[in-house]
Amino acid sequence: MELDAAFRIAVFDWLTQLTALRSDYVVTWKELSSFRFRGERATLIGAEGIWKPRQLELPISVATAPPKPGRSAPYDDEVGDGGTLRYMYRGTDPQHPSNVGMRRLCELRKPLVYFYGIEAGRYVAFFPTYITADEPAQLSVTLQVDDASTVEFGMPAVSEGVQARREYVTVAAKRRLHQAGFRARVMRAYRQRCAVCNLAHESLLDAAHIVPDRDPRGVAAVKNGLSLCKIHHAAYDTNILGIDPDHVIHVRGDILDEIDGPMLQHGIKENHGQRLLVVPSRTEQRPSGELLDLRFAEFRRAN
Ligand SMILES: [Zn+2]
Structure with a gap:
């Protein structure tokens, strides 16, 4: 198997184990820093949102920063409609290497991880996530989450069945995201x-x-x-x-x-x-x- 696919599968397997007993799929920045690939440390998340580890040519994750204190994100206009999620480009240049990386993943139909920040250092992890459309005019891409047991690489075309499944999983992912945000705010207010x-x-x-x-x-x-x-x-x-x-x-x-x-x-x-x-x-x-x-x-x- 080529290195890129092996790396992505290792990440999804590792995250599956890490989140197995957590109904909210929340992972911490600290936990993410302990991931290793073939004995070497590999970083899975970056401060800039779109992250490419040195082992790969293309990004492994996109992340949304936690809301500012006092705000109760997520709002629907930030996460996109129905069975899709929206993710904004880095900056305004569609040719920025990070944005080009997302476009390449879209063309190659390779999955990554979407980390949604619910509070400082804590993220809900969605994987495998596919970049299903590039929208340079809106400076954004469309994301869809799929079932973790169905990781697929470079499928020539997405069948209707797969499309329906992704919409279903993405809607469920959004619900999870809202619940995780609610839980985090309640836990903090009641001092756990x-x-x-x-x-x-x-x-x-x-x-x-x-x-x-x-x-x-x-x-x-x-x-x-x-x-x-x-x-x-x-x-x-x-x-x-x-x-x-x-x-x-x-x-x-x-x-x-x-x-x-x-x-x-x-x-x-x-x-x-x-x-x-x-x-x-x-x-x-x-x-x-x-x-x-x-x-x-x-x-x-x-x-
Ligand atoms: Zn009690």
Whole structure:
């Protein structure tokens, strides 16, 4: 196999392993710096966005910088419509070597990695990503993500089936990107702790929605979020536990009457009547009274 293909496949395999247990596919800059190819260190991401490691002739990745603090990217106009993603050229010269590199990858139909920055040093990794169109007039290219089990090099033409699959995977990738952004903001606001029990292990924490995101009022803003551990998240979503607009925790009546082991006793029942232990320090990030009220009405109905 030629070096370029071997390198790309090694990168995708390595990233697949690295992200295997992470539902959000987030990787850190530090982790990325530990990649090695045939015993040699190889850099996978660059500060300039479009990155070509010294081992290759063409770029291995494109990266989007994390949003500035206080902004809640991504916005749809930044990521492109429907089943595609948009990526801006480096600068305004279509002949800049980085832009030429992307064009060559497009012609050769070779995949790369798309790193989307969600906060300083943390990226969601999308791979394999194909550059499917070059748009010099808009100074941008179109990207599509494909299924990691289907890496293809220089396919002569993309069949309808492959095209449909890429659109599907890209739409799912965008959803992941929005969720990862929401999670990162909620985790930071709650200082990586469960609002109900104060548990501080990020791998056991979720960014829960107060009003679900399928509801038009279920905005992906921190004020509609709660950092909850896995058990309290599930208990909240199934109305075993409710939180009223004054941040007081309520446990459903039939659960309070139930006698069982320490998990039910200490993990659930003892929270009844307590206030949330952790809320964001910034007022505008605290759980919205209006949204808590909407959601608490549903808990009441279940009670
Ligand atoms: Zn908890």
